[in-house]
Amino acid sequence: MAQDKHLKETAVAWQQFIGTGHLHQPSVPQVVLASWQNCRERGVDPWENRKIQAGFVPGQEVAALRITRSRRRPAETLKAIGEFADENRVVLSVYDNQGNFIEPLNHQFPSSMADQLGVSSLFLGQLTEDMSGTNAVTLAMREAATVRLAGYEHYHSWFHAFSCSAAPLRDGRGHIAGAVGASSLDVHQPVMVLPFLRCVADLYQHWRWLEYDRNKTRYWQGVQLMTSSPDPPKMPNPLNQLVGYSHEMKVVKEKLAAVAQSELPVMLTGESGVGKEVAAQVIHQLSARRKGPLIAINCGALSETLAETTLFGYGRGAFTGARSVGKPGLIEASHGGTLFLDELESLSPTVQVMLLRCLAEKKILPVGGTEERPVDFRLVSASKITGEQALAEGVWRADFYYRIGGYDIAIPPLRHRREDIPLLMEVLLKQLAETMGRAIPRLTEEAISCLCHYPWPGNVRQLKNLMEQLLITCQNDEITISDLPEIIRYHSAWLNRGAEAGSVTTAGNQGAIQWTPAGDGKKLLNHLERQMARQVLKESDGNISEAARRLGISRPTLYRIIKDTREEV
Structure with missing residues (x-):
């Protein structure tokens, strides 16, 4: 059959695209290929199922929505729609123009199928490319036309067993207001589903979406669907995540606010536990990349080999046990957003060279791969030691440090x-x-x-x-x-x-x-610091390395404190 041939060709095309990022001979519709490319650029992992399953609306909430909505609709019409969907084994649902789940249109089949699959329901709380990859609801609204996807046309592997159709909904002014979607756990969806879906969409448009009322709340026939406003609510200042009114913290906040809007790489230094990751989150949330991903990686937890594949990904058959289609790395996942590398002092010289080239060329070459991929991210890194100290101790290559050290911010200890x-x-x-x-x-x-x-x-x-x-x-x-x-x-x-x-x-x-x-606060703090250093050094029998370890500071810092102590005496 022609349909089976198309499904097989699509499966081959999907595997090729996931592995290489492009198709030699495009065998899928252009709208599908464009969506695949969007998903790849946004770092959607086609293999990660936990995010999908965590996004399902719990069954009891779906049931409550169904009961509430039905009070405002013709009961016989709703019953007929639900029965037809159940008989044809499809999951029928309505989404708004942001991809947010509004309500279910049938109940029996979605409940039984969810039980068989071991998930909370088959209604996703949000259907967007960022959330679930290429999907019919998103494409129907984007193309303003009825869309059907089957099997491997979906970008995310979880949906490869499904066929999904969607028809757009319009408001009274002709604008796209949402979509009605129908999903079947079968790559061969019954042919009558598509015309049925168009009829349901026409029926909903007859019931009509109402525009914002005086309270700027969107309603459907008097039943509140969601509260939203043309004027977005005022968001809290990300800087408030850094708690403190001291002079030291005011300086840190001023520096974070000043550098956040730029594209300069930022180096955060400070002892363990001072809040470097929170500072990185603040930079991301204040930047123009805040709508993109923030990918945080602890380099101290990665061996050299693991760091290479984790950061840069790997190509097809790169090593024994590798996925046959390869896997993108976390640098690629940060495309359009911010990459935060914590404990950068743990990064090996080999990986430093790879990262240096990536930062310079804005491209990555996966381990075992043959083709480079463009990446666009902002680097924020963190280290327990300063750049000068890392250079002096041979921890970092000089060219690596001068590439990542665009703007240094020291987070003070408590x-x-x-x-x-x-x-x-x-x-x-x-x-x-x-x-x-x-x-x-x-x-x-x-x-x-x-x-x-x-x-x-x-x-x-x-x-x-x-x-x-x-x-x-x-x-x-x-x-x-x-x-x-x-x-x-x-x-x-x-x-x-x-x-x-x-x-x-x-x-x-x-x-x-x-x-x-x-008295003088700064003088007192210095005195307490010296007093503590003397005590720990005494308990360590004069062992500088041991005392520095207990204090959580470097040996040069302890030498400075000891020198100040002698001068004080």
Whole structure:
């Protein structure tokens, strides 16, 4: 049969396109090929099923929508539509012009088939190319025409067993307002489904979509479908994710805001746990690439071989066990967005050379591949050591550093911005309490002061872990100093505070807790840093490397602190 021949040719074309990114002799419709190219450019993984299955609307919500909508429609007409869809074993649904699921039109077949496939339902909450790859609903609205896709014409492998049709819906002014879709778990969809679908679309247009009312809410025959406004709601400032009002954090926020709009590569440096990944998210959300993907990779978790295939992907048959069609890498997945490489000091010289060429040429060559692919991404990287230190210790090649080091931003450790600790604790306790379903306890002034004296070698990450621990172990609505771990309340910085102890005050209308070091704050912080270094060095029997490891700092930094300590004495 001609249809079977077309399906086989499409399967070959799909495998060729997934493997190489192009077709030697296009054997699929141009509209399908254009959609495949869009999916590839946006980094849609044709093999990842979890994202698809996580997007299904739960069955009970589908049932509730069906009951609510049916109250406003002719019951006999809806029943006839549903019965026809069930008899022809299709999943019939309506989507708005953004690809958002609006309502189901049948129930029996979708429920039984979902049970057989082991999924929550067969109604996707959103049908877009970013979410599910090439699909009939998106193409019907894009082409303003009825569309049918079968088998491998779908970009995502999960849909290769399906055939899907869709007819566009128009509002009173002729604009595309959505689409009606019909999906069959069979590559040979019954021929009568397509004309039936056109009739359903005409019927819906007869019922008519209504435009925005005075409250700027879209309705269908008086039943609210979704709340939306021509004026998008004001989004929160991404910079607010970096909690703190200290001078150090104000400087960091100013630098992030200044560099975000540019295309300069950014290098974030700082100790483990200071919030470098949050800073990377802020840069992405403030940039012109915020609608694109943010791909974060921890280079410290990758061996050299794994780093190559993870970053650059691999071609067909690149190694034993490789997929027959190859697999795109995460650099390609970041196309149009931001690539965040954390713990960059762990990257091997070989991978540095590969990445250097990629940054210079804006192209990648998959491992074992023969053809380069264009990529467009903005690089944000992070390291526990500075660029100068990485060069001095031979961690990075000089040409690699000068390529990635467009703009350096140092994220200060928590001990250098102690006045931010009370606000951080307040925010973290609130977030964790909401997640755990607990009441938010109050920290006593003595507990706050003790926590502000502690040097926090694990920085914000360590503070968050402690707040979670206190929420679990706290037996009442108040956290006192006796609730704190011994390592904190018996730390020398607290026990030897003497006259240098800071003060806890309540400020502002919201009653925010603030901690202010006595006297010159900068001088006090330096003194505490030197005092802690002396104590740890003593406990390490004078071993510089061991003391630096315990403090979470580099050996040069510890040498500087020791030098300052001797000058102070």
